Amino acid sequence: MEKAKHNETELKALKEEMSHMWRLVLSQLQKCKQAYLTNDTELAREVISREKRVNTFELKIDSDCENYIALFAPVAVDLRLVLSLMKISGALERIADFAEGIAKHVTIEDFHPITAKLKEDLKIETMFDTVISMLSDSFAALESENTKLSGKILQKDDEVDTLFMEGKEFLAKYVQKESSYSKCVLETLLVLRKLERIGDHCSNTVEEIVFYIDAKVLKHVKSRE
Numbered sequence: 681m682e683k684a685k686h687n688e689t690e691l692k693a694l695k696e697e698m699s700h701m702w703r704l705v706l707s708q709l710q711k712c713k714q715a716y717l718t719n720d721t722e723l724a725r726e727v728i729s730r731e732k733r734v735n736t737f738e739l740k741i742d743s744d745c746e747n748y749i750a751l752f753a754p755v756a757v758d759l760r761l762v763l764s765l766m767k768i769s770g771a772l773e774r775i776a777d778f779a780e781g782i783a784k785h786v787t788i789e790d791f792h793p794i795t796a797k798l799k800e801d802l803k804i805e806t807m808f809d810t811v812i813s814m815l816s817d818s819f820a821a822l823e824s825e826n827t828k829l830s831g832k833i834l835q836k837d838d839e840v841d842t843l844f845m846e847g848k849e850f851l852a853k854y855v856q857k858e859s860s861y862s863k864c865v866l867e868t869l870l871v872l873r874k875l876e877r878i879g880d881h882c883s884n885t886v887e888e889i890v891f892y893i894d895a896k897v898l899k900h901v902k903s904r905e
Contacts, residue, residue, distance in 0.1 A: 690744075694761075701734065701737035701738070701741065702819045708727055708776050708780075709779050711723055711726065711727050717799065727783040735773060742770075749762060781874050782874050782875070785870070807847075810839055810840050811875060811878045815878075815885075827889060830886050833882070843872075844872050851865050
């Protein structure tokens with residue numbers, strides 16, 4: 681009985697650690713968006729400085745999950761939870777890395793911010809809002825242990841992919857007309873690519889949540905309906 685209580689306490693602690701990490705990464709992404717869209721270098725530096733905290737969370741969660749497996753030899757749903765938390769922490773750390781990378785674009789000394797019109801044409805704010813909603817909805821799914829929104833979240837990843845491809849084509853035509861802005865165009869393409877990769881990692885978190893709760897594997901499944 682005592683072991684069961686201790687087991688439950690450890691699982692609760694793991695979930696709380698994940699919640700803290702998730703909120704931090706979500707905050708990083710939201711601040712990254714604001715910094716990029718408003719060219720706020722101070723806010724961008726804040727995002728960069730906080731990235732180490734995300735790394736610390738990942739290492740702590742991985743270590744605690746490994747210790748839990750060694751101590752309790754979990755099976756079934758408990759094992760799926762611990763395995764999923766380890767993979768989710770890795771995905772969140774990568775999302776934070778990309779957010780930091782976008783923030784660094786803002787702090788480059790010779791960085792010439794793209795115009796508000798170009799940002800609008802590329803739908804960069806829409807890309808930010810989409811990946812932020814994916815990350816937020818995934819967090820809600822884990823907290824409520826409800827996977828009903830998983831299909832909708834994964835569909836948003838397809839939307840981000842489409843925006844990335846459209847943005848890439850737009851920049852290819854743009855640089856032909858404005859060759860003097862080639863470096864700026866390249867920097868902007870890298871930002872779009874980072875947002876596209878954030879969408880991929882958000883999808884990875886959803887897949888892990890579905891694996892934990894429903895015992896279903898969504899990886900490499902072509903249809904996400």
